[in-house]
Amino acid sequence: MGSFVAGNLRKHRHFRDNLTGYLFILPALLTFxxxxxxxxxxxxxxxxxxxxxxxxxxxxxxxxxxLKLFSDPMSSTVFLNTFKFVAILVPLHVVIGLLLALGxxxxxxxxxxxxxxxxxxxxxxxxxxxxxxIWTYFFNFDFGVINYFLNLxxxxxxxxxxSGDWALVAVAIFSVWKGVGSSFIFFVIGLQNIPDSYMxxxxxxxxxxxxxxxxxxxxxxxxxxxxxxxxxxINCFQIFDEPFLITNGGPxxxxxxxxxxxxxxxxxxxxxxxxxSFAAVLFAIVLAITVIQFSFQxxxxxxxxx
Amino acid sequence: xxxxxxxxxxxxxxxxxxxxxxxxxxxxxxxFLWAISTSLRLPKDSLNLPPQxxxxxxxxxxxxxxFTLFPFFPFILNSIVxxxxxxxxxALFSTMAGYAFxxxxxxxxxxxxxxxxxxxxxxxxxxIIPQFLVVKxxxxxxxxxxxxxxxxxxxxxxxxxxxxxMTIPKSYDEAALIDGADRFRVFWSIILPMSVPSVxxxxxxxxxxxxxxxxxxxxxxxxxxKMTLPMGLKVLSGFNGTGSLSVILAGVVISFIPxxxxxxxxxxxxxxxxxxxxxxx
Numbered sequence: 001m002g003s004f005v006a007g008n009l010r011k012h013r014h015f016r017d018n019l020t021g022y023l024f025i026l027p028a029l030l031t032f033x034x035x036x037x038x039x040x041x042x043x044x045x046x047x048x049x050x051x052x053x054x055x056x057x058x059x060x061x062x063x064x065x066x067l068k069l070f071s072d073p074m075s076s077t078v079f080l081n082t083f084k085f086v087a088i089l090v091p092l093h094v095v096i097g098l099l100l101a102l103g104x105x106x107x108x109x110x111x112x113x114x115x116x117x118x119x120x121x122x123x124x125x126x127x128x129x130x131x132x133x134i135w136t137y138f139f140n141f142d143f144g145v146i147n148y149f150l151n152l153x154x155x156x157x158x159x160x161x162x163s164g165d166w167a168l169v170a171v172a173i174f175s176v177w178k179g180v181g182s183s184f185i186f187f188v189i190g191l192q193n194i195p196d197s198y199m200x201x202x203x204x205x206x207x208x209x210x211x212x213x214x215x216x217x218x219x220x221x222x223x224x225x226x227x228x229x230x231x232x233x234i235n236c237f238q239i240f241d242e243p244f245l246i247t248n249g250g251p252x253x254x255x256x257x258x259x260x261x262x263x264x265x266x267x268x269x270x271x272x273x274x275x276x277s278f279a280a281v282l283f284a285i286v287l288a289i290t291v292i293q294f295s296f297q298x299x300x301x302x303x304x305x306x
Numbered sequence: 307x308x309x310x311x312x313x314x315x316x317x318x319x320x321x322x323x324x325x326x327x328x329x330x331x332x333x334x335x336x337x338f339l340w341a342i343s344t345s346l347r348l349p350k351d352s353l354n355l356p357p358q359x360x361x362x363x364x365x366x367x368x369x370x371x372x373f374t375l376f377p378f379f380p381f382i383l384n385s386i387v388x389x390x391x392x393x394x395x396x397a398l399f400s401t402m403a404g405y406a407f408x409x410x411x412x413x414x415x416x417x418x419x420x421x422x423x424x425x426x427x428x429x430x431x432x433x434i435i436p437q438f439l440v441v442k443x444x445x446x447x448x449x450x451x452x453x454x455x456x457x458x459x460x461x462x463x464x465x466x467x468x469x470x471x472m473t474i475p476k477s478y479d480e481a482a483l484i485d486g487a488d489r490f491r492v493f494w495s496i497i498l499p500m501s502v503p504s505v506x507x508x509x510x511x512x513x514x515x516x517x518x519x520x521x522x523x524x525x526x527x528x529x530x531x532k533m534t535l536p537m538g539l540k541v542l543s544g545f546n547g548t549g550s551l552s553v554i555l556a557g558v559v560i561s562f563i564p565x566x567x568x569x570x571x572x573x574x575x576x577x578x579x580x581x582x583x584x585x586x587x
Contacts, residue, residue, distance in 0.1 A: 014411075020489040021412025028403035028422065031459035036425045039436035047435060054442075103327045118573075119331035122338070125565040127518045129536040130558040133543045134337045137353070137551070145340065145357045177334065185576075209319075238429040241520055245540070259431040266435050267525060276435050283432040290427050 044283060047276035054270055065277035077253050078261040078278075081168075085243075085257060086236045088172045093232050094225070096176060097183030102213075104184075105191040117188065124181035132245035135174050136161070139246070164254030167247045171255055175242050179235075183228045190224030191217065222301045230293055237286055258282050338562070345369070345555035352551035368556040375550075377530055378557060381538035384450065385517060388534055389564075391454050392516040397509045400460050401501070404467025405493045409479055419468075425461035430521070438525055452526035453534070457516060463508040470504035471497060503575050510572035517564055535561050 048065055052058035069075050104116045123131065138145045139160035147157040160170040194217065202216055240259035243249055249256035249264075256264075258278055266275035336359055343361040344352055345368055372378045406412070407419050437456050446452045474497060482492045498505065523537035533541070539561060542554050569576075 017410050018412040021406045021410040021415065024406035024410065024489070024493070025403045025418065027399040028459060028464060029418065031399065031455070032422050032425060032461070034440060035437055035456040035459055036428060036433060036461075037421065039433035039440070040428050042436040042439075043432055054439075100330065103323060103330070106323070108324075116327055116331055118569075119334045121573075122566075122569070123334060125514050125518075125569050127520070127536045127539065127561045127565070129520050129540045129543075130561045131337060133539065133554060133558055134341050136543075138337065138340075143353045143355060148355050148357060177337070234427060234429060238431045240431060245520075259429075262431050262434065266438070272435055272439075279432040279435060282429055286427065286429050286432075 040283065043276050043279045047273055048280040050273040050276075052272040054272060058273065061273065065274050068274060069277045069281065074253065074256075074261070075278075078256050078258050081253075081255060082237060082239070082257045082259075084168060085172070085175075085239050086233065088168070089175055089236045089239075090229070090232050092172065092176050093180055093183045093236075094228060096180050097228065098187050098221075098225075100180065100184045101187030101191055102217075105188055117185075120184050121181035123178045124185075128178065128241045129245055131178060132174070132242075135177075136246060139170050161247055162251060164251055167251060167255050171242050171246055174246060175239070178242070183232060186224050186228050187221065190221045194220050219302050223303060226293070226297055226301045230290065233289055233293075234286055237282060237289075341555050341558050344552055345559045347552050349550050349552045352555075365552065368553045369560075371550070371553045372556050372560070375553065376538075376542060376557075378538070378560075380531055381533055381535045382560070384532065385534040385536075386564075388450050388453055389513050389516040391450075392457050393509050393512040395454075396458050396460050396463065396512040397505055399458055400463035400508050401467050401498060401505055402493070403464045404471055404504075405497055407464065408468045408471035409474075409476065409497065410489065422459075422461050423465055425459070426465070434521075434525065441526060447526060448528050448532055450532065453516075453519060453522040457512075457519070457522070460508065460512065463511065466507055467501065467504045470501050474500055506572055506575035510568055510576055513568055514565055517568075 047058065049060055049062060050058035051061045051064070100116075100120055104113055104120070137143075141147060141157060141159055141162055144160070146160065151157060158166055160166050198216055198220070199212065202212055207215070238259050239257050240263065243255040243257055244260060244263070247255045249260045259282070262275050262278045262282070264275075265271045265278065269275075339359040340357065343358060346361045346364050346366070347354075347358075347368075348363065348365055349368070351362070403422070407415060441447060441452045441456065444451075446455070478496055478500075479492050482496055483489075487495075518536060519534070520536040520540070523534050524540075527533055527537060530541075535557075539554070539557055542557055
């Protein structure tokens with residue numbers, strides 16, 4: 001009898017927990033379904049197989065958008081440009097972010113530490129369209145700040161925004177300045193989480209800087225490294241703001257990325273179906289890379305010490 | 307002497323590292339110095355070479371022209387209204403969902419959590435077209451709703467709050483529930499106040515994300531009166547030719563103020579919160 005009542009109570013509790021659980025997640029779940037979940041399904045399984053210009057209803061065209069995508073020379077340009085950005089930016093963000101974190105996480109006075117951290121992190125929090133105004137002038141060929149200093153030390157003016165290759169470099173420099181703070185801050189936290197006792201013990205054993213870094217810090221930083229790599233890869237594959245604001249994809253098409261192509265096709269040419277095929281390919285690339293990363297993480301990411 | 311070798315470096319390398327770090331910090335700060343000091347110069351001196359990184363004059367009038375020549379005040383007001391709305395509701399939605407995922411057992415919880423979490427991995431560019439169609443269907447084009455509603459879902463924020471709330475002992479909920487409080491009371495009066503650091507992180511991220519949102523307004527807004535600061539600055543920079551760079555830079559400098567304030571108040575929490583992303587789930 002008693003267990004019957006208790007069982008009923010537990011059932012009642014279960015029911016109430018289910019209901020309150022759903023109520024608590026309802027706002028997040030609804031906005032997720034409407035603005036992320038639904039859209040990704042629509043992008044990958046519907047719109048990319050349609051011809052759709054907004055004015056008339058979408059028409060199913062099978063694989064035509066993808067056939068066009070794979071035959072259009074512009075597609076290889078935007079994919080190649082995006083891969084170039086990924087190949088340049090991912091190592092730069094990871095290596096520079098890590099080096100700066102090592103530079104800050106030393107036994108130095110805390111105001112100095114605070115100053116370094118703020119200086120490096122601050123560009124991350126400011127408006128991208130505001131700072132590109134500044135950098136566009138820094139990169140200017142005739143009266144830009146960078147060329148002025150290059151001339152001072154006897155180097156000829158660099159056509160930063162006028163040549164395709166240099167434009168890529170200019171966008172990369174800006175991207176590191178603007179964004180390296182986020183990988184930096186992850187590494188700072190990773191370094192701070194390494195127990196002091198580990199370092200002390202190694203030093204007593206006579207470890208030098210080289211050993212401390214490669215045998216202790218780096219292995220213990222692999223979870224941070226994994227996190228940083230995952231987020232940076234996703235961000236680099238969808239790079240938009242930087243090339244859009246600094247070079248507008250130019251000169252010519254030399255900095256036009258997949259994201260810029262999606263924007264051009266969708267919101268300038270109103271070819272929503274064709275744009276969606278790029279969106280689907282971008283999603284497939286990011287998904288593949290995420291899956292590969294997660295399946296390889298056991299090989300090199302070290303979760304032991306926690 | 308022992309202190310010198312604390313991080314395994316000798317004196318000479320230490321000095322080199324310090325010099326490099328100071329040069330690096332200058333690299334990060336110099337664009338800001340140039341913008342601030344140029345915003346205080348006469349417009350005709352904007353592009354003088356050699357470049358001056360410290361103020362050479364104090365033309366406060368540039369800041370005045372910003373408000374008389376351009377609709378700069380509405381830009382700021384719009385940005386504030388949108389950023390506050392996004393911050394408050396995004397934080398509310400994320401903390402509610404984070405609470406349920408951390409502390410209530412309900413059917414399908416893990417599946418739903420993984421589904422929402424997968425949103426972190428989805429590139430924004432892959433979903434912008436259907437998002438645009440949703441906004442258009444709801445008749446929200448060229449309204450502030452268009453740059454508020456799609457940004458209320460913040461999977462990373464839900465994850466952060468959940469991670470934080472998992473660390474609070476379950477006995478807090480149990481005790482209150484036995485005393486007759488309902489779940490919402492427990493959430494609002496007990497767990498939420500204990501989770502302030504994670505709420506602060508989510509709010510800071512939400513505010514900065516919204517204040518700096520460029521892509522949303524680019525797609526959704528067309529009219530001057532509706533524009534927020536990032537888009538407004540982009541439009542202003544189109545007026546470069548008129549030689550008013552120092553005025554435009556005054557606008558740039560103003561756009562730095564809220565992120566500076568938010569960073570100053572929130573940086574302690576930002577560091578704590580970012581730590582949470584490193585925890586195993």
